[in-house]
Amino acid sequence: MSLGSHVDKSAVRSLLSICGPHLRSAVLFSVVINLLYLTPSIFMLQVYERVVPTAGVMTLTLLIIVMTISLGALALLEWLRGRVMVKAAATLEAQCLPAVLRRSFARQEIGRARKSEILREFDTVRSTAGGPLFVALLDLPWIPIYVLAACALSPFLSLYIIGCAALIMGLGWLAAKAGSAAGQEAARQGGRVGAQFAHLFAYAGEARGLGMAQSLIRRLIISRDQATREADGAAFNAQRWSAWLKFVRLVVQSLVLALAALLVINHQMSAGAIFASSLLLGRALSPIDILSSNWKGLKLAQASWTNIHSMALYEQVPEMLLPAPAGAVTLEAVTARSHNGERIALHDISCAIAPGEIIGIAGPSGAGKSALLRTIAGLITPVHGTIRFDGTAIEHWADSQLGSAIGYLPQELVLHPGTIRENISRFADTTLPYAQIDQAVIDAARRAGVHSMIQRLPDGYGTVVGPGDTTLSPGQAQRVSLARALFGSPSILVLDDPSTRCDAEGKMVLARLIAEARQQGTTVLLSSHDTDLLAATDKIMIFAEGRLVKFGPFKVHNGPAKAAA
Known part of the structure; x- marks a missing residue:
């Protein structure tokens, strides 16, 4: 069986370079382990050819001692090989995970779903690497040892x-090929149903309040039934091939005894070799059995x-630190x-925005306002054109x-798992003085008008928040997000619809x-x-269908701005 033409040779070379010492040790262990696996066959032959004909109890005793020592060494080497492979996997993760996580944050073209799969x-x-599948791969090249041992018998x-x-290899390849398409479709169906399930229960209250709960549940059940049928079909197919593989495996294991018996009858092999041949066949086919049964896991x-x-290949060389941006933004x-x-x-x-300018952005829903702000904040990479801060391209x-120079408030509420203090401080590096971080957090919270509210919480700034948390109302969560945007007094504020969840007090805070x-x-920006919030700006951008229609002082575009708003 082969992994096919899709194997990335550079990925294999990288794996070998990172885990080279561990893999070399594992290969060395594998050679000795597979030689020691000949012990039961040799012991069986010696018992039948030396002990039984001569009734040699002393010989039997010595054989038992040698056999016990050999199998003890075998068990010890198996244990050491397992530890080496677990350490190899840990080394691989330690060297690659930081780079992969940094690039997953930096590459906007990588979707959220894809990023969520990295740790998985x-x-x-x-x-x-630490399981039987990789052990089978290590044992696979040493099958010739058992073939040569069998050749010594016949x-x-x-x-x-x-x-x-x-x-067995051919049947395993056919089984993997037959189940590939069905398994992929079942996985896709299951993923869609899982996403529907998570969404439904995340907004269960809204669905119930709008009287949609029963209808949505019925749709979920129908989708679940379809996904279950796909999964059942894939499972039935896998079980069918598994049954055939077991049948063939048992037949060949039995027929080797018949073949050995014929060879003994024809005086081409000793009687003790009958059982030795069965042991050799079993050991030779063992890694193939494991790979055939776990081909999907290997892929x-x-x-x-x-x-x-x-x-990991996309790890960037750190850019040099430039003077802190003064606030000029050019698209x-x-x-x-x-x-x-x-x-x-x-x-x-x-467009060109001078330092210190207050820019309002208006337009109907879907006009491109949020996309513009996300692009300026670096969340979206332009497919064409350049964004410059103080004349330097964003990249x-x-x-x-x-x-740290941009304070971004997204339209959707995003508080990461952690305390309110940690969220406002943007999870600041703990190498900074705690007093300095705490003061900056409190200053940002006061400017956002949320300091008093946080103080009234049972755990204050130590209150734990995150996805699905109901400690804070949507309006309170938005104010905490605003404080996070203000942390560190950034020179550029990018606020996406900051008044959407504001009460009268919140609008006063924004003004x-x-x-x-x-x-x-x-x-x-x-x-x-x-319109009251837009009226406080110096200039206004009016968007329609992703295009900048007008850009100038608010008074000039007051009428169109009101219409767009």
Whole structure:
């Protein structure tokens, strides 16, 4: 069996370079282990040819001692080989995981679903490297040891083992090929149903309040039934092939005894070799049996490592640190896709924003306002054109430096697992003085008008929040997100519809924040449908169908802005 033409040779070379010492040790152990696996066959032959004819008890005792020592060494080497492979997997993860995670954050073209699979792929590689599947791969090249041992008993026996190995390998390949398409479709169906399930129960309250719960549950059950049928079909197919493989395996294991018996009858082999031949065949076919039964797991591990390697290759050389941006933002013929990559959301956008300007962005829903802000914040990579900060293209800024200079408030509520303090501080490096971080967190919370609310929580700034958490209301969570955007007094604020969940107090906070930004020379870009908030800006951009229709002082475009809002 072969992994086929899809094996990435560079990925294999990278694997060997990272885990080379561990793999060399494992291969050396495998050679000795497979030689020691001949012990039972040799012991059987010696008992029948030396002990039984001569009734040699002393010989039997010595054989038992040698056999016990050999099998003890075998067990010890098996244990050591397993430990070496587990350590190899750990080394692989330690060297690759940081680079892969950094690149997954940096490459906007990688979707959220793909990023969420990274740790699962590392787990797949680790479990495979430390499990029986990889051990079978290490044992596979040493099948000739058992073929040569069988040839020493009889050439016919060695030919029989070779034929059985080819037969089992062929059947395993056919089984994997037959189940590939069905298994992939079942996995796709299951993934879709899982996403529907998660979405339904994440918004169960809304569905119940709108009277849609029963209808959505029925749709989920129908989708689940379809996915279950696909999975059952794939399982039935796998069980059918598994049954055939077991049948063939048992038949060849039995027929080797018949072949050995014929050879004994024809005086071409001793009687003790009958049982030895069965042991040799069993050991020769053992790695093939494991690979045939777990071919899907091997393909999955190979694909996981290829994906990990492809992402690790994109590790960037750290950019030099430039002077902190003053707040000038320039877009030069920028064209960008939507955040999911399905359509062009921005078409040939060009504009220049001076440091300290307050820019409002208006337009109907789907006009491209959020796409523009996400692109400026670095969440979307333009397919054409350039974004510059203080004249330097965005790709030449170090991510950490530009990220700290931009305060981004997304339209959707995103608080990461951790405390409110950690979220506002953007999970600041703990090498910084705690007092400095704490003061910056409190300053940001006060500017966002959320400090008093946080103080009233039972655990204050130590309150744990994250996905699915109901401690904070949507409005409170947005204010905490605003404080996070303000942390560290960034020179550019990018606020995506900041008033959408605001009450009267929240709107007063935003008005005060804009006034402070104007006084401090902070550049602000905000999108909104609130004409009062837009009226506080210096200039306004009006978008329609992903195009910048008008850009100028708010008073000039007051009428169109109100219409767009």
